[in-house]
Amino acid sequence: MLSHIARRLLQAIPTLWLIATLTFVLLHLAPGGPFDSEKSLSPEARANLEAHYGLDLPLHQQYFVYLKNIIRGDLGPCYTFTGWSVDEIIAQSFPVSLELGALSLLIALGFGIPLGITAALRHGKPTETALMGVAMVGICLPTFVLGPILLLVFSSGLGWFNPLGWSVPGDRVLPSLTLGLFYGAYIARLTRSGMLDTLQNDYIRTARAKGLREGLVVLRHGLRNALYPVVAYLGPAVAGLISGSFIVETIFFIPGLGMFFVNSAFNRDYTLVMGTVLFYAVLIIFFNLLVDLVQMWMNPRTRHD
């Protein structure tokens, strides 16, 4: 178990190095520098700025300086928000995104799993068709359509929530729903098919034969295996939540990391873009490892040493 974790962590190093290198190369191939938008900049001021940030060094030296810094956990200064480092911006804005993501994931699981179980237990009946129809609609409503529609209905229509911001608890509702419902719909589909597969097993028949209550059969014996594909999906789901947060944070003006990332792409803020991408990569790798461990805990057959 421990050696497995260690191996996975070691495997992450070349992946991270490759991603760091790719982002570095891509952004330096890009036309235009970080100071292009300020037209009034005199050549001297520009040269000073570039010297200050080390942009006048030969490219390979910039690369090594960059690699050395990220190993120490220093993602460099931020060009567009002067006086801030990339680390500080991430530390400021990530908790907001984390809260949004966690709430969305809770909504997704809270909606998806009960819906999927219900559909599986009503297999072949109209309830199943109706529930899966709802799930299909949820899958086809992407965040950037759902978000404005929810705003239209619940904010400008009914006036229940603020249209933007992230200050009072009520501000959490619409963004988390927007981000969570798609994954809820997908998880409902996964739970349903997992449950249908599981309920066909012999041990379920045994459990029923020995007179266990149906609820206990489904929840204790069925659910554990039925949820296996759902847990496997959590890895990609978190990656998706991250990209979804770009949109949701833009729609609802939430000062999270996603908004900073999109803005930094607009502004060609090299270090902020690279830092955020690396940060996301670490996050995703870490989360995938976590999902892996949960899977091993759930199904001993996948424990390999």
Add this chain to the structure above:
Amino acid sequence: MTKEKREQAASTAHSLGSDAWERLRNNRMAKIGGLFFTAITLLCLLGPLVIPHSYETTDLAYGAQPPNAVHWFGTDDLGRDVLVRTLIGGRISIGVGFAATLVALIIGVTYGMIAGYRGGRTESLMMRFVDTLYALPFTIIVILLTVLIEGGNIFLIFMAIGAVEWLTMARIVRGQTKALRKLNFIDAARVNGVGYLRILWRHILPNLIGPVIVYTTLTIPAVILLESVISFLGLGVQPPMSSWGTLIHSGSLKIDVYPWQLIFPALFFSLTIFSLNFMGDGLRDALDPKDAQS
């Protein structure tokens, strides 16, 4: 039982392509989805030719009007017809969807076939690279690439999307090729002195058709979605050109006052994604029965 057997015998008499076509026609889900998608595409292609409004001529005095007899979907705040703009936006979104999928298809199939057929160290190196890119969500890579591309050139945007979406295709094709490589007819071809490229082209490729078709159909909506996300964030198609993503974005800024500017593009967009996913799921049931449950 006998009827089934007869059907099986009949279907083996067809070529792989016509067999797939036959099964597709018999699948109701795929058929409905396909018909719907064709209808939307035709509407986007032909509609703007018939409707007597331009998508770019502004009429500030007229301004934003709700749907009426002249402008069925209303007009935007510059007095432009929303119906025509939605259809023109659809041309771009669907066009990017197809073009980028083609790019992804070519890269993915070639890459996957070579990795799967070569095997050994080449394969593990090639797939390691795919895994690395996989560690990042597609949206992040495309945003990185759009930072590279200035001016929102749609040609380059769909190249960027295609350059990202091939990863899954490569994985599927590699797995399939690996399985095929061990079969006797490939050995027979090799023993007979058939060349490397010719084996890939004549013997491996035709046997990949099923999964490749299924996955291609599922890639198109994914690509359309990705393009719209990028355009929604303002990093994709730039004005005066518009895709569904940009239309939905500008509509979403004015939902309090002019909700029709959001509703109609969003409706077209969602129906397209819906019908394509429907078609893809139906195809998967028809061509790849082992995944039929999910």
